[in-house]
Amino acid sequence: QTMRRSRSMEQTGGKKSAGVRAFKEIPHTGRSGWLNLLRFWKEGRFNLLHKHMESTFNTLGPIYRENLGAHSSVNIMMPADIGELFRSEGLHPRRMTLQPWATHREIRQHQKGVFLKNGEDWRSDRLLLNREIMMPGAVQRFLPLLDQVAGDFSRMLRARVERGARRSLTLDPSPDLFRFALEASCHVIYGERIGLFSSSPSQESQRFIWAVERMLSTTPPLLYLPPRLLSRIGAPLWTQHATAWDHIFTHAEARIQKGCQRLASPNGGSSKAGAAGGQYTGVLGQLMEKGQLSLDLIKANVTELMAGGVDTTAVPLQFGLFELGRNPKVQEAVRQQVRESWAVAGGDPGKALQGAPLLKGTVKEILRLYPVGITVQRYPIRDIVLQNYHIPAGTMVQVCLYPLGRSPQIFQEPERFDPMRWAGGEGAGFRSLAFGFGARQCLGRRIAENEMQLFLMHILLNFRLSVSSKEDIKTTYTLILHPETPPQITFTSL
Numbered sequence: 001q002t003m004r005r006s007r008s009m010e011q012t013g014g015k016k017s018a019g020v021r022a023f024k025e026i027p028h029t030g031r032s033g034w035l036n037l038l039r040f041w042k043e044g045r046f047n048l049l050h051k052h053m054e055s056t057f058n059t060l061g062p063i064y065r066e067n068l069g070a071h072s073s074v075n076i077m078m079p080a081d082i083g084e085l086f087r088s089e090g091l092h093p094r095r096m097t098l099q100p101w102a103t104h105r106e107i108r109q110h111q112k113g114v115f116l117k118n119g120e121d122w123r124s125d126r127l128l129l130n131r132e133i134m135m136p137g138a139v140q141r142f143l144p145l146l147d148q149v150a151g152d153f154s155r156m157l158r159a160r161v162e163r164g165a166r167r168s169l170t171l172d173p174s175p176d177l178f179r180f181a182l183e184a185s186c187h188v189i190y191g192e193r194i195g196l197f198s199s200s201p202s203q204e205s206q207r208f209i210w211a212v213e214r215m216l217s218t219t220p221p222l223l224y225l226p227p228r229l230l231s232r233i234g235a236p237l238w239t240q241h242a243t244a245w246d247h248i249f250t251h252a253e254a255r256i257q258k259g260c261q262r263l264a265s266p267n268g269g270s271s272k273a274g275a276a277g278g279q280y281t282g283v284l285g286q287l288m289e290k291g292q293l294s295l296d297l298i299k300a301n302v303t304e305l306m307a308g309g310v311d312t313t314a315v316p317l318q319f320g321l322f323e324l325g326r327n328p329k330v331q332e333a334v335r336q337q338v339r340e341s342w343a344v345a346g347g348d349p350g351k352a353l354q355g356a357p358l359l360k361g362t363v364k365e366i367l368r369l370y371p372v373g374i375t376v377q378r379y380p381i382r383d384i385v386l387q388n389y390h391i392p393a394g395t396m397v398q399v400c401l402y403p404l405g406r407s408p409q410i411f412q413e414p415e416r417f418d419p420m421r422w423a424g425g426e427g428a429g430f431r432s433l434a435f436g437f438g439a440r441q442c443l444g445r446r447i448a449e450n451e452m453q454l455f456l457m458h459i460l461l462n463f464r465l466s467v468s469s470k471e472d473i474k475t476t477y478t479l480i481l482h483p484e485t486p487p488q489i490t491f492t493s494l
């Protein structure tokens with residue numbers, strides 16, 4: 001495909017102006033969405049969507065259109081274009097609706113949380129939730145809870161490692177990482193520890209972890225087919241998807257009921273918001289005490305937070321342990337800073353993180369190379385011009401995070417795992433976007449960032465990490481990006 005542009009656009013410096021005539025068609029991967037979808041299906045390309053995007057940008061240039069089934073998007077990756085998209089997202093930014101999720105809520109008559117809502121309804125709920133999840137005061141409240149879980153995880157692992165004669169253990173840490181992330185989510189959201197680091201974690205939790213994985217993996221193929229039709233004919237894929245969601249709702253419902261009972265008990269509530277006997281009782285407790293959201297909306301949002309909060313942190317931590325293991329010098333530099341900071345922080349997790357900016361850089365670096373969600377979508381509310389192409393208002397524009405993070409046009413030596421790069425100017429302006437951007441960015445961002453940093457802090461204080469092979473990990477996409485085969489990591493006690 002040749003990528004020709006409007007001459008008059010180039011003459012006006014890329015700004016749409018009165019002199020602009022026809023805009024050329026954006027390069028595309030094929031005109032028919034249904035033919036494209038069939039090709040995707042036949043070639044098993046759904047699981048390699050991130051690689052497909054990367055190679056398409058290499059072939060067609062920094063902007064292209066893709067039609068898949070009934071969906072059509074303009075795909076972009078350059079920071080300047082993303083900035084322009086952000087400026088046109090409006091007061092109620094919209095991303096692509098995950099229709100199978102929405103259909104599940106409608107069929108089961110559940111309320112929708114902020115992930116699925118739009119317009120003023122979304123905005124008013126989101127502003128209330130921000131106060132309990134995103135604002136600095138909320139972070140101060142939940143930081144000690146995350147620190148406790150991360151510290152306990154390290155102690156549990158240390159005890160296992162030291163049971164052997166060699167003070168070292170090689171394992172696939174992914175099952176432990178999922179337990180860590182679920183334990184951390186339950187502590188922050190319900191104010192409750194659920195004992196997942198014991199030798200016999202509950203079956204209920206194992207089922208929850210399984211259900212989230214199944215719900216995620218069945219979403220991408222269902223996105224392109226009409227879920228209402230599939231539910232009517234009882235298609236197996238739809239049945240699996242809906243059953244997985246039902247499990248997730250049942251798990252959340254049980255925890256919420258427990259939380260309600262605890263808060264209603266004589267010493268459960270107190271004059272302090274969200275506190276039971278002066279104790280922080282998690283996001284659920286805060287929301288219930290404030291009473292600004294109805295109980296049904298609290299349930300809907302808490303369920304979404306639980307569904308969105310486990311794999312999204314557990315999976316990048318797998319990649320992170322691997323990258324630190326295969327880059328011993330980087331690992332040592334981060335550990336050095338963490339040790340110094342920990343020594344002066346006096347057990348205060350907030351202070352410890354503040355004094356170790358390389359931890360923040362490490363998390364950014366993990367998400368640059370392995371963004372959990374590979375795209376962020378927006379529908380601009382006004383016509384915009386990207387790469388000299390005219391994009392009408394209402395077009396779905398996708399920011400493609402995987403190609404962005406690995407582009408030599410955007411990052412120097414992008415293949416190098418280098419947390420230091422974020423300390424310099426390289427990070428400025430729409431480059432670190434794994435959590436999205438603007439008012440609609442990830443609601444769990446502060447939880448996730450702190451959870452991952454504290455996890456890595458305790459691991460680096462206790463263990464040296466190594467890997468037997470430095471080969472790149474093959475990745476696969478099932479709504480989130482994860483390793484095709486989880487890497488083995490060697491933990492050696494320090």
Ligand code: HEM
Binds near residue numbers: 116309438441
């Ligand atoms: C490394 C971990 C995570 C990553 C990379 C991530 C990424 C994202 C992204 C890209 C979005 C869309 C943002 C946008 O459209 O601009 C999003 C939305 C969201 N995320 Fe996360 N997420 C992570 C962890 C979490 C956690 C731990 C939770 C819950 C505790 C969570 C809950 C949500 C919710 C509720 C939304 C929808 C927000 C809205 O539409 O207003 N995420 N996330």
